[in-house]
Amino acid sequence: xxxxxxVITGLGVVAPNGTNVSNFRNAIKTGISGIQYIDxxxxxxxxxxxxxxxxxxxxYLNNYFNSxxxxxxxxxxxxxxxxxxxxxxxxxxxxxxxxxxxxxxxxGIIFGTGVLGVDKFREAIYKVDAGNxxxxxxxxxxxxxxxxxxxxxxxxxxxxxxxxxxxxACSTGTEAILxxxxxxxxGKAEIILAGSxxxxxxxxxxxxxxxxxxxxxxxxxxTAASRPMSETASGFVPGSxxxxxxxxxxxxxxxxxxxxxxxxxxxxVNSGGQRNGGSMTAPNSKAVKECIKxxxxxxxxxxxxxxxxxxxLTATNKDAMEIExxxxxxxRKGKHFPFINxxxxxxxxxxxxxxxxxxxATVLQLKEDFVFGNINCEDLHPEIEVMVDRERxxxxxxxxxxxxxxxxxxxxxxxxxxxxxxxxx
Amino acid sequence: MTKEELLSKLKTxxxxxxxxxxxxxxxxxxxxxxxxxxxxxxxxxDVILDVEDEFNIEIDNxxxxxxxxxxxxxxxxxxxxxxx
Numbered sequence: 001x002x003x004x005x006x007v008i009t010g011l012g013v014v015a016p017n018g019t020n021v022s023n024f025r026n027a028i029k030t031g032i033s034g035i036q037y038i039d040x041x042x043x044x045x046x047x048x049x050x051x052x053x054x055x056x057x058x059x060y061l062n063n064y065f066n067s068x069x070x071x072x073x074x075x076x077x078x079x080x081x082x083x084x085x086x087x088x089x090x091x092x093x094x095x096x097x098x099x100x101x102x103x104x105x106x107x108g109i110i111f112g113t114g115v116l117g118v119d120k121f122r123e124a125i126y127k128v129d130a131g132n133x134x135x136x137x138x139x140x141x142x143x144x145x146x147x148x149x150x151x152x153x154x155x156x157x158x159x160x161x162x163x164x165x166x167x168x169a170c171s172t173g174t175e176a177i178l179x180x181x182x183x184x185x186x187g188k189a190e191i192i193l194a195g196s197x198x199x200x201x202x203x204x205x206x207x208x209x210x211x212x213x214x215x216x217x218x219x220x221x222x223t224a225a226s227r228p229m230s231e232t233a234s235g236f237v238p239g240s241x242x243x244x245x246x247x248x249x250x251x252x253x254x255x256x257x258x259x260x261x262x263x264x265x266x267x268x269v270n271s272g273g274q275r276n277g278g279s280m281t282a283p284n285s286k287a288v289k290e291c292i293k294x295x296x297x298x299x300x301x302x303x304x305x306x307x308x309x310x311x312x313l314t315a316t317n318k319d320a321m322e323i324e325x326x327x328x329x330x331x332r333k334g335k336h337f338p339f340i341n342x343x344x345x346x347x348x349x350x351x352x353x354x355x356x357x358x359x360x361a362t363v364l365q366l367k368e369d370f371v372f373g374n375i376n377c378e379d380l381h382p383e384i385e386v387m388v389d390r391e392r393x394x395x396x397x398x399x400x401x402x403x404x405x406x407x408x409x410x411x412x413x414x415x416x417x418x419x420x421x422x423x424x425x
Numbered sequence: 426m427t428k429e430e431l432l433s434k435l436k437t438x439x440x441x442x443x444x445x446x447x448x449x450x451x452x453x454x455x456x457x458x459x460x461x462x463x464x465x466x467x468x469x470x471d472v473i474l475d476v477e478d479e480f481n482i483e484i485d486n487x488x489x490x491x492x493x494x495x496x497x498x499x500x501x502x503x504x505x506x507x508x509x
Contacts, residue, residue, distance in 0.1 A: 067441045068468065137474050138467040 004195035006184045007424055009258040010092025010246030011196070013360045015053030016239055016347045019060075020087060025364050027346065027374040029397050032043055034347045035237050043201050047086050048214035050222040052239030053200045054080060063248045068150075072139045074173035076116030080242035080353070081149040081197030082156070085111060088244035089193060091155055093258055096157055103160030106190040106252075111150045111244070112165055113171035113196060114352035117143040118203040136189075147198045155370035161189045162269075169411030170312070171269070172220045173243060173355025174419055180247040181419075185245045190252040193244060198353035199242030208238055211281075213316060226349075227343035227376040228313040229323070229384050236314040239348030243356030245363070260424040262363045266299035267419035268292075278414040282318070285325050285417035292408060299420035301404060303330040306338045306420075309401070310362040310407045313342035314349050320383040327387050339371045339400065346375060346418045355409040355417065366423045373397045377380060380397040426506065438475045442468045454496040469493075480493055480506060 011021050016034025018024030026095035027034070034052045040403050041049040061070060064082050073079070088370050089096075097104060120143040127135050142148050147165040156188050162183060180192035198204065204391035208214055215235040218225030224239040253260055273283025307324060309392045326340070327333045343358045350357050365371060373396040380390060408418040436452060443449045444463040447469070450454065458464045461508050464472065476482075476498070482505040492498045 068465075071441065071471065135474060139471070139472045 004185050004187065005250035006181050006264045007248055007250050007253050007337045008264065008363055009248045009253050010086030010094070011261060012086070012091060012244035013076050013242070013357055013364065014054045014080040014084045015241045015357050016349070017053055019056050019083070021091065021360070024360070028343065028361055028364070029348065029370060031373050031375050031397065033375065035222040035226055037219060037342040041202060041205070042219070043331050044108040044388070046202065046206070046209050047212070047216035048209050048238070049219040050225055050237055051200065051205060052237060052241070052350065054241045057178055057227050061202065072137060073143070074123055075122040075143040075148070075199065075400060076119065076201065076240065077113055077116050077199035077242070078143055078152060080150055080240065081111060081113070081195065082152055084195060084242040084244040085153045085195070086156065088195070088246050089332070092246040092248070093256070094191070094246065101158070103158045105160040106320070107157070107159045107192070108161030108183070109150045109154045109157070109159050109163045109193045110166060110176045111153055111193065111197065112167055112176045112352055113146055113149055114167060114169060114172060114198060115204065116146050116148050116195050116199065119197050119201060120144050122203060130334055134169055135324040153193060153332050159193070161183060161192070167352070168417070169413055170349070170351055170354055171409040171411035171415050171417040172352040173357065174359060174409035174417035175269055176356065177245060177247060177264070177359055177419055178269055178417060181264045181267065184247060184249050188323040191246060191248045194247050194356070195242060195244035196353050196356040197242035198240045198351040204351070205238040206242070214238060224376055226270055226315050226345050228345050229319050229381055230315070230316040230377040231379045231381045233315040233317070233319060233381070235316055236344065237348035239350035239354070241347070241350050241353050241357055243353060243358070243360045245359060247357065262366045263422045263424045265301060265420040265422050266295060269415070269417045270294070271416065274414045280414070281412055282414070283410050283416070284414055285321060287414065288325045288410065288416050291330040291418050292326065293408070294316060295328070295406070295418035301420060303332065305404050306330065306403045306406050307402045308339040308365065310358050310405065311340055311342050312408055312410045320381055323355050323384050323387050333387050335392070337388045337392045338406070339392050339394060340388065341372055341374050341394065345377065359407050359419065361390035361403050362421060366402050366405050369399060369401050371398050371400055371402070375409065428499060431502060432480055432495065433464065435498060439464065439472055442472060443484060452495065454499070456495045458493055476502060482506060482509060484498070
């Protein structure tokens with residue numbers, strides 16, 4: 001069987017620098033940072049008191065949730081995921097079946113997260129510890145189960161195909177898109193709403209603060225804190241939000257006259273097995289390179305075809321190693337290296353949501369022929385400068401005709417995911 | 426508190442959970458929450474918690490099990506208010 005072509009027909013995003021696609025597009029093009037000082041983190045004695053957090057008014061939620069769903073809602077990741085997911089669905093021009101109709105048997109949800117509803121869980125823990133479990137109500141489970149996000153979206157949209165939540169740390173979002181791609185290629189679904197979400201707040205970010213991998217010298221200059229590829233990069237800025245992409249068979253998209261943003265040529269996920277330098281928190285470089293190489297091979301392209309890369313590049317001392325892995329895997333360096341950028345300079349590291357938010361940015365670049373600028377890398381790391389020509393790491397957004405973009409995400413547990421997107425033609 | 430006052434407060438509490446508006450328009454003592462108002466069974470515990478907050482009472486497991494109709498709910502609430 002000839003591989004079915006798979007395309008993206010809808011986008012949704014709730015990012016620290018833009019809570020809809022239009023604002024987000026403008027923010028990445030003009031270099032607007034979403035990193036801000038969070039006083040709550042100061043009150044709680046965090047070393048890193050800055051973060052990327054989507055901002056909207058409470059009544060904005062009325063456009064997405066009904067009154068019952070809003071009652072006792074205390075799960076930021078659920079909010080972000082539902083907003084991004086419903087926006088993507090609407091953007092794709094898809095309809096929602098009536099309550100009394102059959103579900104959409106060919107449409108499903110693969111929407112990942114690391115942990116969901118931690119604030120709701122905290123609320124529950126206080127009640128349980130006080131011997132007051134009877135006061136939890138019916139919302140505790142549905143807002144704290146990891147699959148709460150896919151369950152909410154599946155019910156709101158009436159999807160009858162796979163409805164699940166994947167979880168692979170910071171590669172979750174990229175993995176979700178590839179899982180959607182696989183399911184459509186295999187003919188088991190026509191449409192999958194793929195994406196990922198990540199809660200905001202001290203209970204999500206605290207563990208990373210404790211690991212001392214967040215920057216602590218930028219509390220008074222938040223927008224300068226996230227410095228991927230910079231010599232002065234001193235850790236990742238924690239972020240949050242959600243990204244959503246409607247992944248669809250080209251056949252189905254053409255049949256219903258949908259707008260196509262980009263094509264997914266293929267990709268790969270793998271793990272370094274926490275061997276050969278890989279660990280729970282560090283990547284096995286051999287596995288990273290293998291993941292990129294396999295993504296190129298099964299996309300049916302040549303490594304030289306890649307015009308631009310959206311890296312994982314979190315702004316830790318591992319950035320140079322990532323660049324080296326890209327150079328080795330693609331066999332390209334210096335002036336011949338593709339353009340490369342990291343969204344994390346603008347929004348921080350949105351953890352489980354990073355892969356999907358960054359994929360939305362990557363797809364927008366392909367559709368509109370631009371490479372967004374990396375802020376805060378005026379002092380490019382010397383180890384990186386040896387490998388990649390400065391001109392390939394734009395600091396300001398540039399207009400470029402693009403055909404093919406690679407997007408990779410790497411996560412705790414030594415897990416990797418790489419997707420190859422192509423301009424649709 | 427009169428029965429009418431009590432019914433009025435109860436209506437305000439259950440309204441957000443109601444999925445059959447016609448049933449809600451015709452609400453009477455015989456109205457069954459799940460059958461006539463199509464309240465999701467999982468939301469019945471939320472109705473009961475809202476009742477506890479509104480009337481400042483605590484409803485035990487037996488009381489909760491009974492609260493499936495307007496009539497039974499009013500009886501349980503009156504009973505708890507009387508022993509407060």
